[in-house]
Amino acid sequence: MKVELPGIAAPLIDWQKRHGRHALPWQQTRDPYRVWLSEIMLQQTQVATVLGYYDRFLARFPDVASLAAAPLDDVLALWAGLGYYSRARNLHRCAQAVMSDFGGAFPPSAAQLVSLPGIGRSTAAAIAAFCFGERTAILDGNVKRVLTRVLAFEDDLASTTHERRLWAIAEQLLPQDQGIEAYTQGLMDLGATLCSMRQPLCNSCPLSDLCEAHRQDRTEQFPVKTRKVKRSRRANALLWLQQGDAVWLVQRPDTGVWAGLWSMPEFEDLEAAEAWLGDWPGERQPLPVVRHVLTHFDWELSPLRHTLPERTGPKRLERLQRTWPTGKWVTLADLPAHGLPAPVAKLLR
């Protein structure tokens, strides 16, 4: 069955050139390193948030070689607060793969890029389009919204089959021979500005004449997505051990929540933390609970702050190190050099 698809490329490209975004820090360059870094940071993350990280990261790691040579811990420290920390791990692994497998230059095709850690189909396409002018389709949250509306695409995107069908359509909608950069950027810009989730600004949209959802006055009904992950609840205790101006921090395991970041020792509950401390001398005080929301659960963290006397016996300090082999005392001044989870950084501050 042959289905007629609307010609969105020409009006979209024209609109992007006139009204799209052109001055973001990762634009005006075809350097794959800079584009790649921005694409990874922007995964599931809004532009406004990334703006606070991108330049700082680039100043510390100006090229793929410097990133590949750095300790992972330094990379995580710069990523701290951005979330989805596996991105930072994969970023680091990817930089090393580019050095070892591609001689320090990103491969110039989406097909090769997608084989690198942290680069999926959409990110590979974005890099290939922006840096190498490859005619290939992206399909992120913005593009899904724009395309499902233009087409009045009724199928549930929670289904892999339906999403695959939308990918195929995205490929067919690409401009025939020119303007893949402006087209790709235009889809993102449109989704991020006019074609918003609620109350889209159809009056200003270059595609409104072609848009089936707009014609039916049903824009807010697309995209169709049923996925509903119910968020669970967890409660734990954090042991805030203070000595002088230093805090006892431990590096979290390299899998799970906040993988590889520095945090305070975590306990099942306040009682368990109390029990571990036993009769240790010093001032002990439970602090108000910290509520933190992650994608899959609400977390209630109850900090137990314990200030050790200046002269604390070596036996006790040895027990600390034995219980948490990765642990160490970190002074206030050294906190910024460590990757702390957002709520932990806030608590310590």
Add this chain to the structure above:
DNA sequence: CACGCGTGGGG
């Protein structure tokens, strides 16, 4: 294929 994985903002 379903789920794990952060954080901040908006309605």
Add this chain to the structure above:
DNA sequence: TCCCCAAGCGT
């Protein structure tokens, strides 16, 4: 208070 979402990917 609660739900949804944001330039998704890996397992």
